[in-house]
Amino acid sequence: METVTNKRLHIFLRHPLQLCRRAGFFPVEGFDKETITYLRFNMRSGYAVYHVTTLVSQIILACLSIYYFFQNDLSLDNLKNLLFYITGLISALLLSKLAKGWPRLMRRASRIEQLVAEVPHKSSKNWKQDKIVYVVMLFALLEHILSITFQMKVVMHCHHDFTIDLNLIKSYFLRTTPVVFGITSYTEWKAVLYEIANLQATFLWNITDAITMCTSLYLASYFKDLNKLIRRHEKQNAVNWKEIRVFYSYLVELVNAIDENMCxxxxxxxxxxxxxxxIQLYYLTRVFESWEHTLYYAFSFIFLFTRASVTSLLAANINTLAQQPLIVLQNVAPSEYTIDVQRFIRQIRYTTTALSGLFFYITREMIITVTHS
Structure with missing residues (x-):
């Protein structure tokens, strides 16, 4: 029977991945169960039709944005639409790739969690991982609503018509959706399908950060528990450095296993x-056309900057916590300075334990470098 100790990753990521599945991007079954036994990648079910349809809609939007970009003059709006839909499609494909290997990753993580089960920890059921994804998506929805409101106000002022009707809605889509209605004729059913696909693309943009946040909280919780164990044993003058180093090596393996799948x-x-x-900072610094303009771009910039900052800091915290045993190791008494202590010091100093973006590790030093550059 599975216990809490060997399903912590499943607990931390159930909620964001359930949302991914409901949005059509994660064909893995079993997130409604509290154990990992029922997790499986399944492309032979009714859900697979929904998943494939979702991917096709993102492919169509990406292709239309590419076509429109090369058929029109270079502008910031055209570049923004191009990158938004292309990165959305790439994120959708990466989520599908992650889904295919998800049950295998869960089994690997569960095995490592069993190996470090002796490290005491608090219950994984707390507000952070259960609610952070919903907070992110709530603000994302609010940002999307403000965007629609702002664009609708612009259309109203342009046409001097403040009555919401089908003609106004048509004008709204013609103005805000050139990648679709600048190429094809406008019809209501196309507008509805586009809005659904656009909402899914917006969802992708936000859920990847939520997944990274929850993953970072999960990994950081293990290093926090290990550091507490070290401090507790240090006060009792009974630190078994060989055992601690073995636990630490398992956690490094866990970080690397997750990073291989998520980098x-x-x-x-x-x-x-x-x-x-x-982009949003540029638009925010332009001459304000109305209070709606100010409200939308200010909220959008603050939300994006905050979300990206929290994501980066939570991910960088893994590396920071992984370095903390060095503080104790550097103050070990000469009589306790064994070969295991030496190996542990070298392991921490010469191994970068952190999540990565394939070409870079997410550490506080990296964040400071990017901020100052």
Whole structure:
């Protein structure tokens, strides 16, 4: 029978991945169960039709944005639409790839969790991992609503018509959706399908950060528990450094296993956040056309910057916590300075334990470098 100790990753990531599944991007069954036994990648069910339809809609949006971009003059709006839909498609494909290997990753993580089960920890059921994904998505929905409201106000002012009717809605889509209605004729059913696909693309943009946050909280919780164990044994003058080093090695293996599966998704998340933060900052610094303009771009920039910052800091905290045993190791008494202590010091100093974006490790030093550059 599975216990809490060998399903912590499942607990931490159930909620964001359940949302991914409901949005059509994660064909894995079993998230409604509290154990990992029922997790399986299944493309032979009714859900597979929904998943494939979702991917096709993102492919169509990406292709239309590419076509529109090369058929029109280069502009910031065209570049923004191009990157938004292309990165959305790439994120969707990466989530599908992650889904395919998810049951295997859960089994590997469960095995490692069993190996470090002797490290005491508090219950994984707490507010952070259960609610953080819903907080992120709630603010994302609010940002999307403000965007629609702002664009609708612009259309109203342009047409001097403040009555919401089908003509106004048509004008709204013609203005805000050139990648679709600048290429094809406008019809209501196309507008409805586009809005659904656009909401899914917006969902992708936000859920990748939520997944990274929950994963970071999960990994950080283990290093926090290990550091508490070291401090407790240090006070009792009974630190078994060989055992601690073995536990630490298992945690490094766990970080690497998760990073192997998620590094591409993290890279896409960081690139998308950086680009759109710069875009929204540019629009925010332009001459304010109305209070709706100010409200939308200010909220959008603050939300994006906060979300990206929290994601980065939570991920960087893994590396920070993984370095903390060095503080105790550097003050070990000469009589206790064994070969295991030496090996542990070298392991921490010469091994970067952190999540990565494929080409970079997420550490506080990296965040400071990016901030200052």
């Amino acid at each position: 591409y998704l993290i890279l896409m998340s960081f690139f998308t956040n950086l680009f759109f933060i710069c």
